[in-house]
Amino acid sequence: MKLMWFHLMPYTELPDDFREKNPSVWVDIHSSLFDPRRAHHMYNDFMDELEFAAECGFDAICVNEHHSNGYGLMPSPNLVASSLARRTTDTALCILGNSLALYNPPTRVAEEFAMIDCISGGRLIAGFPVGSPMDTCYAYGQNPSLLRERYHEAHDLVVKAWTEKDTFTFNGRFNQQRYVNIWPRPIQRPHPPIWIPGGGSVETWQWCAEMDYVYCYLSYYGYKAGQATMSGFWDEMKKLGKDMNPYRAGFLQFVGVAETREQAMELYAEPAEYFYGRCLHIDPRFAGPPGYATEETQRRGIKGMVSQAADASRDTQRYETKFQTLAREMDAIVDKGYVIIGSPDEVVEQLTEVATNLNVGHLMMLLQFGNMKKELAKYNTKLFAEKVMPRLQHVHSQWEDHWWPQPMARKERAAPASFHPIAQAAAE
Amino acid sequence: MEPKTTTVEINGFSCRVWTAGSGPKLGFLAGFGGLPKWVPFLDALAKERTVIVPSLPGFPGGERGHAVLDSHLDWLLALRQLLEGAGLAGADLAGSSVGGSLAAEVAALWPAMVKRLALIAPFGLFDENDPATDPWAQRPGDIPGLFCADPAKWEALKTEPEGRNSPEWPIEQVRASEAAARIFWPLGNTKLEKRLPLITAPTLLLWGGEDKVMPRSYADKFAKGINGKTEITVIPDAGHLAELDKPDEVAAAILDWTK
Secondary structure, eight states, rough: OOOEEEEEOSSSOOTHHHHOOOSOSSOOOGGGOOOOOHHHHHHHHOOOOHHHHHHOOSSSEEOOOOSSBOOOOOOOOHEEEHHHHHHHSSSSSEEEOOOGGGGGSSSHHHHHHHHHHHHHHHHHHEEOOOOOOOIIIISOOOOOHHHHHHHHHHHHHHHHHOOOOOEEEEEEESSSEEEEEHHHHHHSSSSEEEEEEEEEHHHHHHHHHHHOOOEEEEOSHHHHHHHHHHHHHHHHHHHHHOOGGGGGEEEEEEEEOOSSSHHHHHHHHHHHIIIIIITTOOOOSSSSSSSOOOOOHHHHHHHTTTTHHHHTTTTHHHHHHHSSOOSSSSSHHTTSSSEEEOHEEEEEEEEEEEEHHTTTTTEEESSSOOOHHHHHHHHHHHHHHIIIIIGGGTTTTTSSOOSSSSOOOGGGGGOOOOOHHHHHHHOO | OEEEEEEEETTTEEEEEEEOOOOOEEEOOOOOOSSSOOHHHHHHTTSSSEEEOOOOOTTTTOOOOGGGGOOOHHHHHHHHHHHHHTTTTTTEEEHHHHHHHHHHHHHHHOOOGGEEEEEEEEEEETTTTSSOOOOTSOGGHHHHHHSSSHHHHHHHHHOOTTOOOOHHHHHHHHHHHHHHHHHHHHTTTTOOGGGGOOOOEEEEEEETTOSSSTHHHHHHHHHHHOOSOEEEEEEETTOHHHHHHHHHHHHHHHHHHHH
């Protein structure tokens, strides 16, 4: 299986009384809480951590897009990924992703992803989320009633821009361009693998099956809550006559590994409680703009027809109910499976179970979360890479991953020069 | 009173039309959330007039007609077809909130369509110095008190009738909010200000004294912009959907204006 290292880039210095004094970590979080000079260090620490994960041998490093968000400092994951493309060599670069409806014209996404694919020698995984209500409808003012239609049209435009050899005219419902002809073009043919992060909507599953894309369930609530959604996904794949190849799916899981379980509890309690206590403090008024969840999803949710499939992830209620009943204390956080902690043996056991029960071939792990410092993030990453990763890689080995990047051969790829500032060297 | 229900088809989607009473025709376009039930306000109008109530595309009683309306022009053409289909061409027209905005648009673009106009706290403008409230970013418990001075009035309209218990009821309510969002997201500002001078119909501007959505100052902007004769009437103890809070007072003002 593939073990992927995911960073949300949370602002790590939200005050202790953040939850009491502020209505939301997202959309209207106050600018006075943001210190750009501290963020300078955070960004550099985070990028160090991503690069360290690549050095440790993780299959991919992952970044994503959020706006006006105190737990996600990457309005443009592409900026970070392009830097990582220069500073890493063999690791896949997974951008999960660009919320297509937010880009005008969406060919911008086709261009930037093609650039990153070229710079990295063909290591890009192209993620296309619809985007959360907070990011898309509130922070970016997109119309919830038009969001999905715009998303699908933008997807068609981006894929065509990647694959059509001649300059073409796009006469869409929302996008009209007389001359579409992107330069550069992606290295990977016909285009970089497309992965779709989504909630539990049946339409998304069906679309992923139809397009042969990877479906990723990026929940912050771990494998116990995710079981229902993933079962729903696989039931739908069965119904559609697809094979059970676990590489059709991706799943996000927080992990904290230490020498012993006790030590892990001690080390990871603070960052976990910071994340679930402060970072997920989201005002429910930004949870469910009308039209964001399709009527079919609402209907299934209301009838409970696929309660096994959508219970934990109904778009309309996902944020509200989740955030109101959220476990914020470490014991409960671990008990509910939000964060998997333990000794290497215990983590291997639990993640094997996760990968098997949920049938996921792409496990995306948050080994830095909340206000975790770089030293601890590196410790977690290194211990995982040395003691856990080798014992998980064989899982699902009977299946082939058809959705992984196909980079240029190593010897054909450029070797970026290291950076030696002449002026500074002279001064020293 | 039990209205007669018919439908008008627009772009292949049906919209419900209620008709009740007798006398000269008077149209009404409902406000935010639409009318999942017949309300006392319509009874009060129907005492003197033939009240015709077409439901906007996507509003209760219809289908997802809003889903093919991508531009402002699409909406306005749909409205014209809706009013013509309901037999309201040239009649007096009242509209509340979202519906009020569209009634004003029709009066501006096709003056012959509307004889006299009554608008209850219409959407369509936005003043950043006196911003309208965001109706789509509310905690669920705050909604009834946002739209009505008496939250029970909103609850009564929005609660599913006893014994129905259909999943379609809550979906229909979300759909109405979505339809309004489709045309008015995110600020409620459709630049209607530019078209107000084209309105020549005598226009009554009704405002709930306790409107928590549309600031009272917007009434003055409408009055200033509209070319026809205007009058502003504030209904005490009424919220944004004043016709729900004070049905008799709002109906009396409209009936008086269109006499």
